[in-house]
Amino acid sequence: MPADTAADGGGIPPVPVFFLSDSTGISAETMGNALLIQFPELRFERHVIPFITTVQEARRVVAVLDAAMAGPVTPLAFSTTAVTEIRDVLHRSSCPLIDFFDLHMSRVESILGVQGQRVAARLHGVGDIQRYNARMAAVEYAIEHDDGQSLRALDRADVILVAPSRCGKTPTTMYLALQHGVFVANYPLVPEDFGSAELPRPVRALRDRCFGITTTPARLSQVRQERRPNSGYASLEQCSYELRCADALYRRHRIPVINSSAKSVEEMSTVILQFLKHG
Amino acid sequence: MPADTAADGGGIPPVPVFFLSDSTGISAETMGNALLIQFPELRFERHVIPFITTVQEARRVVAVLDAAMAGPVTPLAFSTTAVTEIRDVLHRSSCPLIDFFDLHMSRVESILGVQGQRVAARLHGVGDIQRYNARMAAVEYAIEHDDGQSLRALDRADVILVAPSRCGKTPTTMYLALQHGVFVANYPLVPEDFGSAELPRPVRALRDRCFGITTTPARLSQVRQERRPNSGYASLEQCSYELRCADALYRRHRIPVINSSAKSVEEMSTVILQFLKHG
Numbered sequence: 001m002p003a004d005t006a007a008d009g010g011g012i013p014p015v016p017v018f019f020l021s022d023s024t025g026i027s028a029e030t031m032g033n034a035l036l037i038q039f040p041e042l043r044f045e046r047h048v049i050p051f052i053t054t055v056q057e058a059r060r061v062v063a064v065l066d067a068a069m070a071g072p073v074t075p076l077a078f079s080t081t082a083v084t085e086i087r088d089v090l091h092r093s094s095c096p097l098i099d100f101f102d103l104h105m106s107r108v109e110s111i112l113g114v115q116g117q118r119v120a121a122r123l124h125g126v127g128d129i130q131r132y133n134a135r136m137a138a139v140e141y142a143i144e145h146d147d148g149q150s151l152r153a154l155d156r157a158d159v160i161l162v163a164p165s166r167c168g169k170t171p172t173t174m175y176l177a178l179q180h181g182v183f184v185a186n187y188p189l190v191p192e193d194f195g196s197a198e199l200p201r202p203v204r205a206l207r208d209r210c211f212g213i214t215t216t217p218a219r220l221s222q223v224r225q226e227r228r229p230n231s232g233y234a235s236l237e238q239c240s241y242e243l244r245c246a247d248a249l250y251r252r253h254r255i256p257v258i259n260s261s262a263k264s265v266e267e268m269s270t271v272i273l274q275f276l277k278h279g
Numbered sequence: 280m281p282a283d284t285a286a287d288g289g290g291i292p293p294v295p296v297f298f299l300s301d302s303t304g305i306s307a308e309t310m311g312n313a314l315l316i317q318f319p320e321l322r323f324e325r326h327v328i329p330f331i332t333t334v335q336e337a338r339r340v341v342a343v344l345d346a347a348m349a350g351p352v353t354p355l356a357f358s359t360t361a362v363t364e365i366r367d368v369l370h371r372s373s374c375p376l377i378d379f380f381d382l383h384m385s386r387v388e389s390i391l392g393v394q395g396q397r398v399a400a401r402l403h404g405v406g407d408i409q410r411y412n413a414r415m416a417a418v419e420y421a422i423e424h425d426d427g428q429s430l431r432a433l434d435r436a437d438v439i440l441v442a443p444s445r446c447g448k449t450p451t452t453m454y455l456a457l458q459h460g461v462f463v464a465n466y467p468l469v470p471e472d473f474g475s476a477e478l479p480r481p482v483r484a485l486r487d488r489c490f491g492i493t494t495t496p497a498r499l500s501q502v503r504q505e506r507r508p509n510s511g512y513a514s515l516e517q518c519s520y521e522l523r524c525a526d527a528l529y530r531r532h533r534i535p536v537i538n539s540s541a542k543s544v545e546e547m548s549t550v551i552l553q554f555l556k557h558g
Contacts, residue, residue: 015391024549027313034306034359034379034402035387038395050549076390080313096390100313103382108314111355111375112294116317123313124545132543139450143425171418174453178544264411265457266403270303270329 014043016068016075020061020090020097022082022120025050031100032078052081053120058089065095082118131181138177138184145185146170151202154185159272160203161186162250163213164242165233166223168260172213172272175265180273194245199253211272212250215261217243293322295347295354299340299369299376301361301399304329310379311357331360332399337368344374361397410460417456417463424464425449430481433464438551439482440465441529442492443521444512445502447539451492451551454544459552473524478532490551491529494540496522 017036019028025048036044052058058081068075080100081087090097101118109116126132144150145157147170154160159182161169169186176182193200203210217240224234232238250257256275258268296315298307304327315323331337337360347354359379360366370376380397388395405411423429424436426449433439438461440448448465455461472479482489496519503513511517529536535554537547 024545026545026549027309030306030309030402031379031383034310034400035383035395037400037402038361038384038397039387039391039393040396042391042393048549048552050553074390076387082317098383098386100310104310104314104377105317107377108318108355111353112318112321114318114321116314117319118317121313121316122543122546123309123316124543126541126543136447136450136544139453143422143449146422168415170422171415171457174418174457178450178453178457262405264401264403264405265415266303266305267401270305270327273327274329 012043013073014045015073016071017044017046018061018065018068018075018077018095019046019048020052020077020079020081021048021050022053022080022086023050023122024124025080026124028078028080028100031080032098035098052086052090053083055085055089058086062089062093065090065093069094081120083120084118135178135181138181139174141183141185142173142177146173148185148187148202154202155206156183157185157206157209158182158276159184160206160210161213162189162199162203162210162246162255163260164189164220164239164246166220166227167213167215168265168268169213171265172260172268175269176272180269182273182276189242189246189249191242194242194249197249197252199249207253207255210253210255211275212246212255212257213260213268214243214247214250214257215259219261291322292352293324294352295350296323296325297340297344297347297354297356297374298325298327299331299356299358299360300327300329301332301359301365302329302401303403304359305403307357307359307379310359311377314377331365331369332362334364334368337365341368341372344369344372348373360399362399363397414457414460417460418453420462420464421452421456425452427466427481433481434485435462436464436485436488437461437555438463439485439489440492441468441478441482441489441525441534442539443468443499443518443525445499445506446492446494447544447547448492450544451539451547454548455551459548461552461555468521468525468528470521470524473521473528476528476531478528486532486534489532489534490554491525491534491536492539492547493522493526493529493536494538498540 019025019032021028049061052061075095077095077097079090079097082101105116161173163169165188173184173186176184187203217236220239221234221236228234258271298304298311300307328340331340354374356374356376358369358376361380384395440452442448444467452463452465455463466482496515499518500513500515507513537550
């Protein structure tokens with residue numbers, strides 16, 4: 001498990017940051033980190049305090065925040081807690097608190113012309129059970145169809161990621177399935193596939209759902225070295241060859257291409273989702 | 280792929296909602312949805328507009344927003360765009376805009392005593408490459424160790440999820456790997472394991488990293504029915520038996536237990552992460 005790298009290195013003491021939530025804390029972390037990333041010269045020591053659902057728990061959190069206030073660096077807290085009584089307790093701490101609800105809720109209410117509920121809302125809970133079950137089914141489908149393992153029900157796929165081995169198909173597949181319920185299969189292009197101008201037979205009729213992934217030869221070689229050090233498979237020459245052939249195949253069949261060397265799984269997934277929406 | 284279910288059913292026209300971002304839009308969606316979930320009586324028609332990185336693109340977005348303003352229901356936009364010139368353009372639209380940066384940045388700056396950069400920051404980009412690679416390695420590990428498939432390097436696991444078949448181990452495994460870079464293996468408890476008071480041999484020495492998952496017999500039976508309809512495996516009787524035995528095993532070996540029938544993968548993951556931190 002990677003350490004909180006933002007708290008590594010450097011000599012300045014880190015700023016204690018608390019993410020407070022009546023649910024998982026995912027929204028509070030996302031909100032807070034979107035702001036903190038704008039301060040790359042500072043170090044932060046992050047603490048997520050989830051499931052603050054009672055006034056008693058809120059009081060315990062206030063004690064934690066007040067203790068941090070006694071430290072050498074003023075801490076900072078982000079809260080997405082929705083329930084008014086709990087928010088009132090949290091505001092009793094002397095720790096600076098960015099209260100997501102405080103700042104936005106009344107604005108949204110006035111735009112929508114409706115009173116918001118202000119209840120602990122479990123945005124990242126099961127929520128809509130049908131949507132949740134679809135996400136879980138998509139994960140199952142993704143695992144079954146990872147790396148061309150199963151060709152059964154390949155035509156159920158919304159998206160088929162094709163690429164040479166180790167270009168980064170699997171994590172993007174999992175992200176799209178888990179976060180968006182997209183049915184994604186991924187299919188490895190192997191050297192035998194490059195003898196033909198055609199797409200490999202199993203995906204030939206499904207070209208419209210294919211996305212090609214490419215990367216740089218240096219990056220691919222590096223990733224393959226970790227798997228099979230000093231192999232022909234990992235050589236820069238072999239990697240260049242496979243990527244050149246794959247790129248030609250994508251171009252010939254007008255398959256959209258995403259370069260994984262410069263993009264995160266979240267960014268690649270966003271590009272794919274936009275394609276699915278707008279073509 | 281599940282439809283945007285919030286836009287299904289009901290007779291009132293949906294409120295068009297736009298999530299504007301210079302990056303993936305994940306933060307804008309998270310922020311907006313945390314507020315919109317408080318208005319369950321309304322329907323929303325969601326549009327993510329990611330990668331707004333130039334003034335020209337921002338102008339095109341303004342045209343989209345202004346067109347929505349001409350519709351029957353006033354739209355609403357959430358923006359996490361950080362660059363001042365782009366934000367200035369977006370604010371020219373007549374569409375109500377909740378500007379995340381506008382509202383929070385100066386507050387955070389004054390608390391931290393440092394000027395924020397206000398650059399397009401790619402919170403969901405590759406970012407810290409070591410941390411990113413650790414997440415990717417964790418996904419690979421999770422797939423290799425899904426469902427007890429490989430016992431190789433089981434002692435590298437930070438977490439081992441144990442449970443009877445179909446209790447929901449796999450999606451939580453993938454979530455912890457993909458989002459948090461936790462090395463998670465999962466190990467299925469099969470009826471043969473219940474003959475002994477011991478944990479199955481491969482995880483016996485790793486008890487401290489084990490988390491047990493349980494669910495309700497009705498829910499387990501329903502999930503198994505989908506896999507193998509009308510089988511003994513899916514019968515309510517068999518499911519009750521396996522869950523009873525598993526619960527006894529967790530109790531006997533003091534393994535923390537999480538009930539997947541009432542919790543999402545995000546919630547289960549949060550519980551596990553808290554355990555890892557605080558024991």
